[in-house]
Amino acid sequence: MEIDPLIFRLSIFILSIFVGYYVVWSVTPSLHTPLMSVTNAISSVIIVGAIIAGLSGDTKSIFNISSIFGFLAITLAAINIFGGFLVTQRMLAMYKKKKKEK
Amino acid sequence: MISANLSAIFYLVSGVLFILALRGLSSPETSRQGNLFGILGMIIAVTVTFLSIGSFSSGFVFVIIFILAGGSIGAFIAYKIPMTAMPELVAGFHSLVGLAAVFVAISAFLNPTAFNLGSPGNIKLGSLIEMSIGAAVGAITFSGSIIAFLKLQGIMSGSPITFKGQHPLNAIILISIIVLIYLLCSSQSSNLFWILLAVSFLIGFLLIIPIGGADMPVVISMLNSYSGWAAAGIGFTLENTALIITGALVGSSGAILSYIMCKGMNRSFFNVILGGFGATDNTTSATSKEQRPVKSGNADDAAFLMKNASSVIIVPGYGMAVAQAQHALREMVDTLKKNDIKVSYAIHPVAGRMPGHMNVLLAEANVPYDEVFELEEINNDFANADVAFVIGANDVTNPVAKTDPQSPIYGMPVLDVEKCKSVLFVKRSLSPGYAGIDNDLFYKENTLMLFADAKKMTEDITKNL
Numbered sequence: 001m002e003i004d005p006l007i008f009r010l011s012i013f014i015l016s017i018f019v020g021y022y023v024v025w026s027v028t029p030s031l032h033t034p035l036m037s038v039t040n041a042i043s044s045v046i047i048v049g050a051i052i053a054g055l056s057g058d059t060k061s062i063f064n065i066s067s068i069f070g071f072l073a074i075t076l077a078a079i080n081i082f083g084g085f086l087v088t089q090r091m092l093a094m095y096k097k098k099k100k101e102k
Numbered sequence: 103m104i105s106a107n108l109s110a111i112f113y114l115v116s117g118v119l120f121i122l123a124l125r126g127l128s129s130p131e132t133s134r135q136g137n138l139f140g141i142l143g144m145i146i147a148v149t150v151t152f153l154s155i156g157s158f159s160s161g162f163v164f165v166i167i168f169i170l171a172g173g174s175i176g177a178f179i180a181y182k183i184p185m186t187a188m189p190e191l192v193a194g195f196h197s198l199v200g201l202a203a204v205f206v207a208i209s210a211f212l213n214p215t216a217f218n219l220g221s222p223g224n225i226k227l228g229s230l231i232e233m234s235i236g237a238a239v240g241a242i243t244f245s246g247s248i249i250a251f252l253k254l255q256g257i258m259s260g261s262p263i264t265f266k267g268q269h270p271l272n273a274i275i276l277i278s279i280i281v282l283i284y285l286l287c288s289s290q291s292s293n294l295f296w297i298l299l300a301v302s303f304l305i306g307f308l309l310i311i312p313i314g315g316a317d318m319p320v321v322i323s324m325l326n327s328y329s330g331w332a333a334a335g336i337g338f339t340l341e342n343t344a345l346i347i348t349g350a351l352v353g354s355s356g357a358i359l360s361y362i363m364c365k366g367m368n369r370s371f372f373n374v375i376l377g378g379f380g381a382t383d384n385t386t387s388a389t390s391k392e393q394r395p396v397k398s399g400n401a402d403d404a405a406f407l408m409k410n411a412s413s414v415i416i417v418p419g420y421g422m423a424v425a426q427a428q429h430a431l432r433e434m435v436d437t438l439k440k441n442d443i444k445v446s447y448a449i450h451p452v453a454g455r456m457p458g459h460m461n462v463l464l465a466e467a468n469v470p471y472d473e474v475f476e477l478e479e480i481n482n483d484f485a486n487a488d489v490a491f492v493i494g495a496n497d498v499t500n501p502v503a504k505t506d507p508q509s510p511i512y513g514m515p516v517l518d519v520e521k522c523k524s525v526l527f528v529k530r531s532l533s534p535g536y537a538g539i540d541n542d543l544f545y546k547e548n549t550l551m552l553f554a555d556a557k558k559m560t561e562d563i564t565k566n567l
Contacts, residue, residue, distance in 0.1 A: 006228060009338060009346055016350030019121055024355040027127040029451065029476050030465075032359060032458030033188055034137075035127050036326055039352040040195045042120045042140055043333045046202050047169075048113075048151040049340045053209035054168070055161045056216030062161040066213030071168050073205035076198045078172025079179070084195060085141050086180035091188075091462055092137060095130040098470040 034091045041084025047077035104153045110343060112150040117347030119143030124351060130471055147344045185466040186423045189322060189455040193251040196325045200243030203332040204299065207237035210339060211295055217340060223290050229339050234283045234295070236335025238302040243328040245306030250321050253310075254455060260315025268312060269376065275305045313374065316420070316497075318455045319363040320374045327356025359457050366451030366477075368503075368514035396532065396544055398551040401562030404526050407550070409567060411488035413444040415480065417517055418460050419453045421494020421529070425556035428467040431493060434564045435469070441567070446483070447474040448517050450498035481518050490522040492543075493556050496529070500541045509539060525549040528559050 027035050053070025057063060063071075119139045126136015148169075152162075183191050210217045210233055211225070219229040252258035279301055286294040313321050334349025364371050408414055416435070422428060435445045447469065453460045464474055484490060492499055499519040502509045519525055520543055527549055534540050543549055552559050 005341070006338075009341065009343070012343060013334060013338075013346050013350050016117070016347045017354045020124070020351035020354035021358065023121060023124045023351070024358045027124065028129060029362075030449075030458060030461035030471055030474060031127045031130065031133060032362075033192075033456060033462045034133065035124070035355065035458070036192050036322065036359070036456065037188075037195070038123060038127070038137060038140055039326060039330065039355050040192060040199065042123060042144070042348050043199050043329050043352045044202065045116070045120070045144060045147050045344050045348050046199065046206060046333050046336055048147055048342060048345065049206040049210070049336050050202060051148070051151045051165055052155065052217060052340070053206055053213075054165050055155055056209065056213045057161055062164060064213070066209045066216065067161065069205045069209040069212070071164060073202040073209070074165060074168040075172035075175075076202040076205070078169045079176040080172075080195050080198050080202070081144055081176065082173040083176030083180045083191075085137060085144070086177055087183065087188075087191065088137050088140075089134070090180060091185070091465070092130070092133045094185075094462070094465040094468075095133070095471050096465070096468065097130075098472050 031092075031095075034088050037084050037091065038088045041081055041088065044077040044080035044084065047074060047081065050074040050077050104150070104156075106154070109150045109154040112146055113342055113344035114347075116143035116147040116150075116344045119146070120344075120348050120351060124355065143344075185462055186426055188462060189318065189459060190251055190254045192456060193247050193254055193322055193325065196322070196329050197244045197247035197251065199329040200240045200245075200247060200325075200332055203240030203329075203336050204237050204244060206336050207233050207240065207339070208299075211237075211292070219339070225290060227287060230287050230290070231283070232335055232338035234286055234298060236332050236339060237295075238279055238283065238298060239328055239335055240332035241299050241302035242306035242309070243325055243332055245303045246310045246321075246328070247306075247325050249307055249310040250318065250325060253315060254318060260318075262314040263311040268308070272305065272308055275301060275308065279305065309375070312376070315455070316452075317367075317374050319452050319457055319459075320360050320367075320371075322456045323356050323359035323363055324375075325356070327353050327360060330354070330356055363452055363457060366515065368511070394545045396551055397549065398553055399526075400552070401554075401559060402566050403550060404552055404559075405563045405566035407524055407526065408438060408443065408489055408491070408563070409441060411443055411523075413446075413487045414438060414489045414491060415484060415487045415519075415522065416445065416447045417490060417492045417495050417499060417519060418447065418449070418464070419493065419495025419498065420455060420459075421496075421556055423454060423459065423463055423494070425494065427493060427557035427560050428463045428469075430557045430560040430564070432464075432467040432469055434560050434567070437564055437567045445473065446480060448477065448480045448484075449474060450477055450495065450517055451515075453495055453498055477515060477517060484518045485521040488523045490519045490525045492519060492525065492527045492529075493560070494528070496534075496541055497539075499543055500539070502539065502542050505542075511539065519543060520546055520548070523548060526552055528552045528554065528556050530555065 123140030330352025337345025
């Protein structure tokens, strides 16, 4: 009997939780705010679903109810992706070590 | 058009890159590279999605337009936002992830054929379960984050809003969500889908209103976690590895942060979630106590004390963020350093309104991160330091947490500020902090209260140094 592909996805999911657990514990507390903004940005990879939804209309009618929700989701996710990564970049650029004696 | 197997492999690659992005945050040196890995992972995921759809129809143009529109809004916000507003920004971004998850779920529910999930009214059972869970969690994330945003922004009062029967009501709604998902999956009724969304929005709102302002670090981390689970739910629906991996990463990341924050306050997660902390009877405790003598001083006295010290520890808190005093503070520290005074910063895990809030503000003011220490690293140093300069922190320095088992904050880890030879406490008035209790530190022999706005006081001290 074949294994349901759902089981494979579930395995990936469970193992990723463990990876996340160990990786996040190793994040230094001073970078917890950038951690939140970057997790924000990467969770917006939900944009892949939004793109599929946005392109779900056929050639004659690009806009139907389903694809409109897709386009809205694309916009929201894009705000998050650009905003999240850029603000993280901006924060991380500020973390500096002590300068050598002037 | 690329094969499904190939695109699955690329999604896996982007998932791995996201793991590396988080891994990079283990130290500030590697973090910038980590962020680049994250961006690369995102580019791969989006490109592969385009390639796997293949047909570059006219809809494609609109996808690009909407990405650019959203992207420029996001970029604009990212460059304009002041660092002190970071908690609001993160809460706002969480709400967008939640709403995007809801929209994708709606779209998939209305047009399952486009997602290979069956036909309308006859969606594969597994997909429908995953979809409705994703949509429900997304909706909770959205409305919860909106409330958190409004509270942080000060549009809504930060004090807890409680009413009779709140907890039973929430419990009933949560149970009804589970029942609705069950009914939805057995009937495929679109009406039930909309009701499920409405109820989920409602519960997100109800869950956050009873939680007070200073508990926001827990709330934000928790919503961070929810946004991850919502993404994972949608990832299962779309059978997309990148989304599943990311959702799991973000979900566990938020959960760990919530745990760290709860531990920093010595409270259980449920105690925070049930809310209402600090809302009760702070008036009675204020009146029952007799007026105790307090020593207060001015900038001149403070400057004198610090000038004659050989080591100073700075304890920043939310008040520093409110007064935007971080730059003034760094200038004061620069002057101190010129006089060969050793200065370090002590950060309590729950100082500020989100995890790591104080660290970001100090970094913004060009404070080198190797001068900033966490509670466990620096707590023993207070006994050897000459001056502790408390700016905008309160409850996290209260010695009552160690001495009085009756106190609501008993057992909470606190900074041993009172062990310093002298304590300078910048505060606008003697009013109690968030927990609604008096800070014993105010009345200690060696404490000098500096009643003023944090920024103004720091500037005045610098002038007097």
